[in-house]
Amino acid sequence: MDDFSFLLEHIKNNNEQAFVRLVEAYNGMVFQLAFSFLKNTEEAEDLTQDVFLSVYENIGQFRNESSLKTWIYRITVNKSLNRQRKLKWCRFFRPIGSVPSDDKNLITEDTNPQYAVLNKELKAKLTNAIDNLPERQRTAFTLYKYQDLGHQEIAEIMGLSVSAVESLIHRAKQNLQAALAEFR
């Protein structure tokens, strides 16, 4: 079963086992989405913990207006965007030599020869093009490309209409293609 909404009542009644099941079911999804925004495993893990803490603390306010999965997605997107904004400021003030080791857990050329053509620098350059998109386009594109979500689901997460999401994804692709045209 994809959605674990049936755990909801148990979690609201402080059933720790139910919460453990929820974490086990969704921690991969939350981590992956956080990583696709933050591009750093430590930050993604920290954010994942933060998301589940929020879920635990605010589960009483969840009113079944959307599915539990959509609600968790929404929390993750909001927290990821906030963290991304914070990290941009931190990077601005950080000395040049102290860049953290991003992509630590990435599958590299050594572990997967299929991707030997993509070196780390090129990957960073390509994915930075996504980071430079406007916030709503970036969110819609990330959910579409990294999470393989449909337009309807993205619309629910972002609180927009399906046509608005289609338009955001279309503009994101056009902007990305324009940015990629500069690369050689």
Place this chain on the structure above:
Amino acid sequence: MKCNKKYDFFAYQKRNISPVLLREIENHIAGCDKCRNVSMQVKLLEMAINEQKLIRPDAFMSQRIVAKITNRQSFAGILRPMPAFAIIILLALFVGIGIGIFATKSSQQTIEVFSWNDQEQEVIEMAFLNEN
């Protein structure tokens, strides 16, 4: 070469377009450097995205999350790091202000110092002046 064509190369890379459009794009990029380059870059970007999609959290992450939340629960409302830090800062501030007020008050105590220029003396001085 300047080209104003706006093809969806993401759909083209996934062959998620009609056969007619597919043929049209293939014919176009055969003669257009700019679009051929964009198509190649989009392909590389798709590969980079697919690579990132393979990343999984380590097996113990869910345990760490649950442990952190349980730990936090036991300290809930008593001594969370941020409020504790704020309380310490506020206490230090009040103690500092208190010491400052006490020190200022004690330095303002009037001490009577007898001086030759006191008013009583001036009368005598004037008397001397008048004599001359």
